[in-house]
Amino acid sequence: MNKDEAAPETRLIHTRAERLGRVTVNPPLERASTVLFRDEAGLYGAKPTYGRMGLTVHRELEAAMCDLEGARHARLAGNGLQACALAIASLVSSGDHLLFTDSAYGPTARFCERRLKAMGVDAERFDPRIGDEISSLFRPNTRAVFLEAPGSLTFEITDTPAVVAAASQRGIRTILDNTWGAGLLHQPLALGVDISVQALTKYAVGHADAFGGAVMTRDNGLAARIAAASEDWGIALAPDDAYLALRGLRSLHTRLKAHEASGLEMAHWLAERPEVADVLHPALPASPDHVLWQRDFTGSNGLFGVILNPPPEGGMDRFFSALSLFTLGFSWGGFESLIIPCDQQLERMKGSWTQTRAGPLLRLHIGLEATSDLKRDLEGAFKALSGN
Ligand SMILES: Cc1ncc(COP(=O)(O)O)c(C=O)c1O
Incomplete structure (x- = not known):
């Protein structure tokens, strides 16, 4: 063939x-x-x-x-x-202007703002949901637009x-x-x-x-x-x-299918939890970007965000220490489930990250473990969070 x-x-x-x-x-x-x-x-x-x-x-x-x-x-x-x-x-050199999405991976944004500046390039952030209004930001010296889909930590498309x-x-x-x-x-x-x-x-x-x-x-x-x-x-x-x-x-295709199925199951489960204010996952019908995701993507994976309701004093420390399968780590895409608190990393331009955040933003990567075990792990951590 x-x-x-x-x-x-x-x-x-x-x-x-x-x-x-x-x-x-x-x-x-x-x-x-x-x-x-x-x-x-x-x-x-x-x-x-x-x-x-x-x-x-x-x-x-x-x-x-x-x-x-x-x-x-x-x-x-x-x-x-x-x-x-x-x-x-x-694509850019001294005297040029670059537009980059406000939801870019943090170190990429840092490269644009620190290294490109040192190279004489003017780098400007734009709201990831800007659409065709981006043309209002174009200047005669604009050479390139940098996008990320979905955005890091906040998952806009x-x-x-x-x-x-x-x-x-x-x-x-x-x-x-x-x-x-x-x-x-x-x-x-x-x-x-x-x-x-x-x-x-x-x-x-x-x-x-x-x-x-x-x-x-x-x-x-x-x-x-x-x-x-x-x-x-x-x-x-x-x-x-x-x-x-x-x-x-x-094995990428097979692994991604497993990450997608478990990711969706966990995202739906989390959306029903009383401790959770919102789930940031473009494949969920409630996502403001769901229609764009349906049009431009053929699937999803194990990485998404969760906004918690405001936790009681000391709740987050108790939450993270009660976890035994989810560990704190800055990467994703591997076979193991990971979780990170994102608030410290979330440096965004005013107005772009408009979600009214009830409580802390977490990023979860759902690995290849059994979802029943992952749910049990999170259930125990939610219990610890509320002090029960
Ligand atoms: C969306 C995205 N782009 C780029 C990178 C950078 O990749 P690396 O860690 O290989 O430098 C990361 C790392 O987390 C990422 O999440």
């Missing part, structure tokens, strides 16, 4: 292995800085001539990422933040096609952090976004034991700019991490 017509899960399993004509299922893991040559023509000829350019496993991961995102070019980076920074810095339409009319490029969508739940390039970025660290790796980032585009000119910026900064992905990301992709 023609593998290009196969379903995404089939294509992620049958990457270029056979085409490379090897005898093992998986590619060889070459841990190398030095690449050896017999003569000068080889040394200065065919690439890769140095390990930083990536070897077999990198080429296979790049091909898989192109397939996943419907891209023509993929460039790997050491982690997700580096991939976001690479994509942005490939931007009307990406509306932003893309407004931006492309003015020749402004768009980038979208597609880590939540993981390439399977959301296809930004098909919606007209110029560059899609993923932190492979999350669902691609899937086991909380490696980092990785990837920048994808269909545009040859943009790919050349991304490649040049990556070369100039010496951006590279360690071979072991590339191997783990590629291995993770083989």
